[in-house]
Amino acid sequence: MGRFPLLLLLFFFFLAGPGAAGASVVESAYAPGVVFYTWSDAVREYAVVGGGAVPTATVYCFPDDICTTAEHPEWARDAACEKWSPRLAERLDASLGRLIEAGLPPGLLAGLRVYVLPAYHLALPENPEKPVAGLYSRGRVAVAGLDLFPEYTFLHELGHYLADRVLGAEGYDWIPNVGRKAALLKDYLALRGYPAERLLDASFQTSLPWRERAGEWFAEDFAYWAWWCIEGRRPWEGSYKAACGVPGEEVVAWFNLVFAQCGGASDEGAYR
Numbered sequence: 168m169g170r171f172p173l174l175l176l177l178f179f180f181f182l183a184g185p186g187a188a189g190a191s192v193v194e195s196a197y198a199p200g201v202v203f204y205t206w207s208d209a210v211r212e213y214a215v216v217g218g219g220a221v222p223t224a225t226v227y228c229f230p231d232d233i234c235t236t237a238e239h240p241e242w243a244r245d246a247a248c249e250k251w252s253p254r255l256a257e258r259l260d261a262s263l264g265r266l267i268e269a270g271l272p273p274g275l276l277a278g279l280r281v282y283v284l285p286a287y288h289l290a291l292p293e294n295p296e297k298p299v300a301g302l303y304s305r306g307r308v309a310v311a312g313l314d315l316f317p318e319y320t321f322l323h324e325l326g327h328y329l330a331d332r333v334l335g336a337e338g339y340d341w342i343p344n345v346g347r348k349a350a351l352l353k354d355y356l357a358l359r360g361y362p363a364e365r366l367l368d369a370s371f372q373t374s375l376p377w378r379e380r381a382g383e384w385f386a387e388d389f390a391y392w393a394w395w396c397i398e399g400r401r402p403w404e405g406s407y408k409a410a411c412g413v414p415g416e417e418v419v420a421w422f423n424l425v426f427a428q429c430g431g432a433s434d435e436g437a438y439r
């Protein structure tokens with residue numbers, strides 16, 4: 168190697184070194200084929216795959232280590248992210264580990280990409296007034312990693328991912344296909360009493376308010392069930408946002424049957 172390329176390499180090494188402190192791209196410790204991108208690495212990789220989210224609120228840290236949120240459309244710096252929400256990807260991955268331990272087949276997760284974005288709130292560029300905590304699209308989960316409950320948001324978005332994988336949905340397109348996936352999808356809608364007059368194609372579904380969409384009912388139910396599974400207690404009821412209301416015993420039992428035997432086994436420690 169000549170001197171010039173070596174110098175160039177060193178230059179990029181130093182460029183990447185301190186600037187990228189805290190950012191990372193790591194494969195899941197529990198589910199082969201799952202990759203977590205965090206902070207500045209998530210911003211870069213999410214842009215590569217056409218993820219359109221933009222930051223609407225951020226976190227700043229001062230030299231004395233005091234950090235604060237600000238309504239400002241700027242990605243937070245890696246060092247601030249690690250102070251605000253240390254080792255978040257590891258914590259999200261641990262929740263996958265708990266679900267797998269409870270029986271969730273890790274193969275269902277292969278191919279999942281998780282983008283832990285350095286923002287307090289996110290928005291879609293076409294709708295900047297409406298902040299969101301997470302987004303799902305085609306195997307890709309994005310969460311506002313500096314939001315108050317990124318762990319819960321992650322489970323909600325994971326619900327969208329598994330609706331695609333297990334029920335054969337495609338984002339908001341909930342038209343049943345054929346075979347076992349379609350049977351499960353219809354089963355779920357019947358169990359939840361989803362109104363039959365509502366069309367299940369993506370354009371009709373997105374014309375409904377968020378809390379009335381089939382995909383959001385499922386994602387909220389999944390997050391509720393998975394949180395219970397991981398934490399050993401029901402989530403706070405106020406965290407449930409879909410119009411169908413908190414899942415009852417028969418819904419929890421269905422999730423146990425389809426995904427992993429865990430939630431609902433014991434209600435001890437429940438709080439409401």
Ligand SMILES: [Zn+2]
Binds near residue numbers: 323327382383386
């Ligand atoms: Zn959702």
